[in-house]
Amino acid sequence: MPFKDYLRKRFFPHIWCPGCGHGIVLGCLLRAIEQLAIGKNDVVMVSGIGCSSRICGYVDFHTLHTLHGRALAFATGVKMSVPRLNVIVPMGDGDALAIGGNHFIHAARRNIAMTAIVMNNRTYGMTGGQYSPLSCHGDFATNAPYGNIDHDFDVVELARAAGATFVARSTTFHARQTTEIIRKAIAHPGFAVVEVLSQCPTYYGRKNKQGGAAEMMEWYRDNTTPVGSKAKQQNPTLIERGIFVQDAGKPEYCCEYKKLVERARRGAS
Amino acid sequence: MSAGLKFVQGNEACVEAALYAGLQFYAGYPITPSSEIAEHLAVRLPRVGGTFLQLEDEIASICAIIGASLTGCKVMTATSGPGFSLMQEGLGYAIMAEIPCVIVNVMRGGPSTGLPTCPSQGDICQARWGAHGDHAIIALTASTLQDVFEITVHAFNTAETYRTPVILLLDEVVGHMREKLVVPEAGAIATVDRLKTSLKLGMDYHPYLPREDGRLPMSDFGGQHRYNVTGLFHDMWGFPTQEPSMVHGLLRHLVDKIANNADSICRYKEYYLEDAHIVLISYGGSARSALHVVENRRVRGERLGLLELQTIWPFPYSVVESKCANARYIVVVEMNMGQVTRAVKRAVAHPDRVVLANRIDGVFITPTDIRNILRLIQGKGV
Amino acid sequence: MVKRRLKEHVIDREWCKGCGICVHFCPRHVLELDEQEKAFAARPQDCICCLLCELRCPDLAIEVITEELQTESATKEQTE
Numbered sequence: 001m002p003f004k005d006y007l008r009k010r011f012f013p014h015i016w017c018p019g020c021g022h023g024i025v026l027g028c029l030l031r032a033i034e035q036l037a038i039g040k041n042d043v044v045m046v047s048g049i050g051c052s053s054r055i056c057g058y059v060d061f062h063t064l065h066t067l068h069g070r071a072l073a074f075a076t077g078v079k080m081s082v083p084r085l086n087v088i089v090p091m092g093d094g095d096a097l098a099i100g101g102n103h104f105i106h107a108a109r110r111n112i113a114m115t116a117i118v119m120n121n122r123t124y125g126m127t128g129g130q131y132s133p134l135s136c137h138g139d140f141a142t143n144a145p146y147g148n149i150d151h152d153f154d155v156v157e158l159a160r161a162a163g164a165t166f167v168a169r170s171t172t173f174h175a176r177q178t179t180e181i182i183r184k185a186i187a188h189p190g191f192a193v194v195e196v197l198s199q200c201p202t203y204y205g206r207k208n209k210q211g212g213a214a215e216m217m218e219w220y221r222d223n224t225t226p227v228g229s230k231a232k233q234q235n236p237t238l239i240e241r242g243i244f245v246q247d248a249g250k251p252e253y254c255c256e257y258k259k260l261v262e263r264a265r266r267g268a269s
Numbered sequence: 270m271s272a273g274l275k276f277v278q279g280n281e282a283c284v285e286a287a288l289y290a291g292l293q294f295y296a297g298y299p300i301t302p303s304s305e306i307a308e309h310l311a312v313r314l315p316r317v318g319g320t321f322l323q324l325e326d327e328i329a330s331i332c333a334i335i336g337a338s339l340t341g342c343k344v345m346t347a348t349s350g351p352g353f354s355l356m357q358e359g360l361g362y363a364i365m366a367e368i369p370c371v372i373v374n375v376m377r378g379g380p381s382t383g384l385p386t387c388p389s390q391g392d393i394c395q396a397r398w399g400a401h402g403d404h405a406i407i408a409l410t411a412s413t414l415q416d417v418f419e420i421t422v423h424a425f426n427t428a429e430t431y432r433t434p435v436i437l438l439l440d441e442v443v444g445h446m447r448e449k450l451v452v453p454e455a456g457a458i459a460t461v462d463r464l465k466t467s468l469k470l471g472m473d474y475h476p477y478l479p480r481e482d483g484r485l486p487m488s489d490f491g492g493q494h495r496y497n498v499t500g501l502f503h504d505m506w507g508f509p510t511q512e513p514s515m516v517h518g519l520l521r522h523l524v525d526k527i528a529n530n531a532d533s534i535c536r537y538k539e540y541y542l543e544d545a546h547i548v549l550i551s552y553g554g555s556a557r558s559a560l561h562v563v564e565n566r567r568v569r570g571e572r573l574g575l576l577e578l579q580t581i582w583p584f585p586y587s588v589v590e591s592k593c594a595n596a597r598y599i600v601v602v603e604m605n606m607g608q609v610t611r612a613v614k615r616a617v618a619h620p621d622r623v624v625l626a627n628r629i630d631g632v633f634i635t636p637t638d639i640r641n642i643l644r645l646i647q648g649k650g651v
Numbered sequence: 652m653v654k655r656r657l658k659e660h661v662i663d664r665e666w667c668k669g670c671g672i673c674v675h676f677c678p679r680h681v682l683e684l685d686e687q688e689k690a691f692a693a694r695p696q697d698c699i700c701c702l703l704c705e706l707r708c709p710d711l712a713i714e715v716i717t718e719e720l721q722t723e724s725a726t727k728e729q730t731e
């Protein structure tokens with residue numbers, strides 16, 4: 001099936017700005033699902049609120065467009081009720097790690113088999129380019145005119161520490177790798193986190209004088225390096241990309257719950 | 270639990286009723302005085318193959334039950350004031366997206382952390398208007414364990430019938446008191462199952478197109494019909510719209526489906542109202558003290574009656590109006606600063622005859638407290 | 652690996668927003684934006700079918716249609 005058959009084509013062209021990285025992530029995600037040959041009825045996509053979260057409207061799955069930051073919580077209810085479903089949760093960086101940060105670490109801790117995709121543009125796109133918990137120290141934003149004094153999270157380290165059993169990072173420049181990583185994340189039997197650096201030329205790019213979409217993607221090309229590469233040792237400011245954690249051994253939450261039910265039933269009878 | 274006579278706690282009666290009504294999924298976060306609901310469900314739900322989750326907070330809890338409800342489960346969460354405050358955004362979502370769920374709020378003293386272990390009925394107005402924007406809401410309450418059982422089943426039935434969240438407002442007194450409960454045989458109280466679409470695969474299913482009777486058949490998430498669910502204003506497929514006529518139509522529908530059915534949602538009990546000169550209006554734990562006073566006074570031949578509200582929202586304006594038509598005094602007994610009193614004043618022909626008998630100090634309102642107010646309005650002094 | 656040859660670039664002019672990503676990163680400078688800021692294949696003969704333009708288009712507006720290139724050995728096998 002061509003991956004575009006997963007689209008709700010009637011809503012195209014989509015609402016994202018010209019050059020917005022979120023559209024590239026959408027393409028990668030659908031190609032990954034196509035490669036896994038997953039049926040439309042077997043996917044539930046849950047998103048929060050933000051430019052990134054609008055992704056739900058464009059895909060022909062069961063789609064749940066929820067509240068800012070709460071997508072993983074809604075998704076937990078869906079997944080626990082029907083564990084056979086592939087639950088995919090695309091989120092913005094503010095969505096996932098500011099207002100939704102608590103749900104993020106707890107979903108990771110439980111190791112519930114879902115795919116969390118953090119579309120990291122280092123800003124709040126939808127509300128007009130404010131600084132987010134992934135804006136870097138010194139970045140500019142519409143409400144950080146003197147420079148951002150916050151420090152950013154490292155999504156990979158956070159997810160790893162919280163207990164996610166698949167953790168990866170990619171960028172929109174590396175679209176082929178992103179597709180491959182998302183495919184592995186969806187197939188992973190536990191909580192999978194994929195951070196995709198995704199440009200917001202409209203706000204982040206403009207405020208930080210990074211040029212247009214293509215220049216921002218060049219930045220991703222020039223400032224990232226495969227995980228474990230020599231380049232990182234020589235230049236520690238490079239951002240590593242690739243798969244950082246892939247552990248299929250930790251018990252998965254739905255499976256554990258199923259066992260709990262069996263124990264409870266044995267006890268009751 | 271099998272049918273028959275039990276001696277249990279109010280929170281446990283709520284659990285029994287929820288299971289009787291078909292509860293399959295619970296998510297919550299511990300908070301006094303509601304914690305026993307979770308404790309009992311942690312034991313009981315897995316045994317019937319249901320899901321019990323303790324999540325990271327009340328926000329996650331309400332969101333998770335909404336997600337689970339979409340897959341076809343009957344769902345519930347339980348909390349108290351602080352947690353109920355955190356749930357308001359999720360509550361509004363369930364209203365907008367028309368997702369059945371039951372939210373139990375075992376009320377305690379507030380605002381803020383307030384009085385964790387003391388009774389209050391301070392969340393009446395929050396239940397009505399806690400979520401932002403225009404909306405209608407259903408909120409129920411009960412004063413005895415038998416009623417807690419019946420009203421809890423009613424809460425689930427109403428949530429399914431109208432595809433809406435239903436709030437069950439218990440209070441610390443009712444939640445924690447122990448008395449006898451007769452669990453009815455299966456089938457003795459009707460339970461409403463999820464109305465599901467009969468449309469087959471390949472047919473165009475409209476999740477948000479009401480039938481002629483106003484009801485909206487659902488299709489389980491993960492099933493054969495794919496659609497969108499959102500908290501934005503949406504069209505009949507669930508896709509966002511800002512088209513003014515659709516916005517207007519949806520908001521009207523959300524409000525009217527409850528307003529137009531207020532009579533069937535409305536539950537109340539009445540005691541000695543036929544000839545009452547003084548009508549007491551109360552609900553929940555307070556209604557127990559109110560009934561005690563009425564019965565004592567009746568023995569002495571005084572014409573007192575009690576109207577016990579079990580449906581708080583939509584407020585039963587016409588019931589209150591007609592039951593109070595001949596009253597010289599209407600005394601509203603509640604444990605707050607007059608949250609139901611305000612609605613009663615709007616309902617009755619003579620608002621100046623409405624008096625509030627309350628306690629707001631975290632102490633359960635006693636028959637003596639009510640008697641003192643009665644003496645005052647009767648000109649007898651305390 | 653089977654070699655592929657370009658059949659055509661299908662560019663949805665409704666969907667294309669003229670961001671220029673495909674133009675910028677095409678290794679063979681095949682693509683350009685026209686006066687309406689829509690991408691088009693100016694030098695299709697140079698295309699090496701790397702599909703990068705398709706993968707990186709944020710608007711899913713560009714599709715590189717290819718066909719299998721009959722390699723020499725494959726042609727031989729068939730004639731033998």
Ligand SMILES: Cc1ncc(C[n+]2csc(CCOP(=O)(O)OP(=O)(O)O)c2C)c(N)n1
Binds near residue numbers: 050094119126
């Ligand atoms: C409770 C709540 N607070 C604030 C908002 C406003 N809001 C909408 S989207 C958003 C942030 C979006 O940023 P991000 O999650 O990074 O996604 P992006 O738009 O950049 O893709 C905010 C703050 C909201 N909808 N709900």
Ligand code: SF4
Binds near residue numbers: 019021126
């Ligand atoms: S504002 Fe930024 S994140 Fe939002 S659509 Fe535009 S480019 Fe994308």
Ligand code: SF4
Binds near residue numbers: 662672
């Ligand atoms: S990348 Fe896509 S949207 Fe951008 S110019 Fe090329 S075809 Fe158009």
Ligand code: SF4
Binds near residue numbers: 677681682697701
């Ligand atoms: S397939 Fe590769 S070479 Fe051909 S136009 Fe696209 S980017 Fe250029």
